[in-house]
Amino acid sequence: xxxxxxxxxxxxxxxxxxxxxxxxxxxxxxxxxxxxxxxxxxxxxxxxxxxxxxxxxxxxxxxxxxxxxxxxxxxxxxxxxxxxxxxxxxxxxxxxxxxxxxxxxxxxxxxxxxxxxxxxxxxxxxxxxxxxxxxxxxxxxxxxxxxxxxxxxxxxxxxxxxxxxxxxxxxxxxxxxxxxxxxxxxxxxxxxxxxxxxxxxxxxxxxxxxxxxxxxxxxxxxxxxxxxxxxxxxx
Ligand SMILES: Nc1ncnc2c1ncn2[C@@H]1O[C@H](COP(=O)(O)OP(=O)(O)OP(=O)(O)O)[C@@H](O)[C@H]1O
Ligand SMILES: [Mg+2]
Numbered sequence: 001x002x003x004x005x006x007x008x009x010x011x012x013x014x015x016x017x018x019x020x021x022x023x024x025x026x027x028x029x030x031x032x033x034x035x036x037x038x039x040x041x042x043x044x045x046x047x048x049x050x051x052x053x054x055x056x057x058x059x060x061x062x063x064x065x066x067x068x069x070x071x072x073x074x075x076x077x078x079x080x081x082x083x084x085x086x087x088x089x090x091x092x093x094x095x096x097x098x099x100x101x102x103x104x105x106x107x108x109x110x111x112x113x114x115x116x117x118x119x120x121x122x123x124x125x126x127x128x129x130x131x132x133x134x135x136x137x138x139x140x141x142x143x144x145x146x147x148x149x150x151x152x153x154x155x156x157x158x159x160x161x162x163x164x165x166x167x168x169x170x171x172x173x174x175x176x177x178x179x180x181x182x183x184x185x186x187x188x189x190x191x192x193x194x195x196x197x198x199x200x201x202x203x204x205x206x207x208x209x210x211x212x213x214x215x216x217x218x219x220x221x222x223x224x225x226x227x228x229x230x231x232x233x234x235x
Contacts, residue, residue, distance in 0.1 A: 001067055001083065001155045001187060002026050003048070009061035010040075010047050010211075016060065017043050018211040023189075025156065030178075030188045032198045035208040036234055041191045042089050044208070045160050049086050050076040066156075081108065085154025089161050089191075091145040095134035099125055102133055102144055103151050111153030112184075118147040121177075139170035146177065157181065158189045163197070175201065195233065199223065207232050 003025045010018040018040050025031045033041045046052050047059050048071060059072040071079055080086075094102050103118060103125070119126035122143045128136060136144060142162055149157055159178075163171040175197050182188060182201065192198050198205070199219040207215040209232050222228065 002065075003084075003156055003189070004063065004065045005044070005048065006065075007062035008044065008047060008059065008064060010043055010052060010057060010059050012043075012052075012055070012057040016211070017057075018047070018062075020062070020212040021208055022062075022213045023206040023216065025187060025189055027155075028182075028185045028187055029204065030182050030190060030202045032190045032192065032202045032205045033208060034191075034193075034195070034198070034205055034233060036232070039208045040211040041208060042160055043211075045086065045158050045189070045191065047072070048079075048158065049084060050074050050079045080106070080152055080154075083153075083155035085149035085152045085157050087142075087145045087149045087157070087159040087162055089164075091141045093133040093136070093141045093144050093148075095132065097133055098130055099133065099136070099144055100129045102148055106148060107151035108153055113150040113153050115151070118150055121150075121180075122147050137170075139166050139173065142166060142170070142174060143177075146174075156187045156189060160191045161193070162190070163192055163194060171197075195222075195229070 005021060005023045008018050008021040021044050033044060035041055048064055052058055064071045066082055097105060103115060124140060125143055125147055128140060163174050178201060190198060199222060204216060204218055205222055206213055214232060215228055
């Protein structure tokens with residue numbers, strides 16, 4: 001499998017937000033998309049998943065190819081069926097569905113992930129299976145959002161700020177979940193602001209600034225460049 005994003009441009013209405021985002025991810029890789037607030041990380045993920053038209057946006061240039069197939073113009077459900085699974089920013093758990101209904105609503109059978117497998121992986125969700133989405137804690141909602149994406153049996157899992165706003169212990173649980181998924185060979189595109197954690201987990205990093213890829217490289221490369229971290233990440 002491979003996702004290739006090359007020179008991606010995208011706009012909301014008149015406002016050109018992406019002007020040259022490039023990244024690649026192959027089988028079993030964990031790649032992060034880094035950058036300060038408002039730099040275009042979420043927009044990049046929306047563009048890949050076909051979600052921009054539903055949000056008043058559109059791809060205006062560049063390439064997004066999944067195993068050589070151009071994604072722009074395809075509906076989100078088709079992109080999902082092609083093996084891309086998103087854990088969206090803000091989780092977006094269905095509040096009036098039960099945990100189990102959330103998991104099965106968008107599920108696609110055939111692969112490692114069934115209801116039983118997700119419940120085994122997240123025992124807390126099994127305990128809460130009859131509860132409404134709205135009755136869960138933030139951490140449980142995040143687990144549910146990850147479980148829901150896994151239920152589509154994605155070949156590439158995209159996570160947009162999966163540890164945002166969670167207590168430290170719950171964050172640690174999410175990082176452990178992601179490390180376990182990586183160990184199984186799950187390819188992951190990850191957006192997160194916790195640099196120490198992503199540097200431990202990821203194979204490569206892509207830094208975006210004002211809608212443009214300005215750097216990409218390994219954790220060692222990022223560790224070796226305080227200027228890069230100061231200039232583009234304000235750390
Ligand atoms: N639906 C929208 N309509 C218009 N402009 C938008 C929309 N969503 C985002 N933007 C703008 O696009 C730019 C990039 O936003 P985006 O959400 O992609 O950034 P981000 O890197 O994910 O930021 P954050 O770290 O805060 O999540 C910002 O200037 C933002 O205000
Ligand atoms: Mg964002």
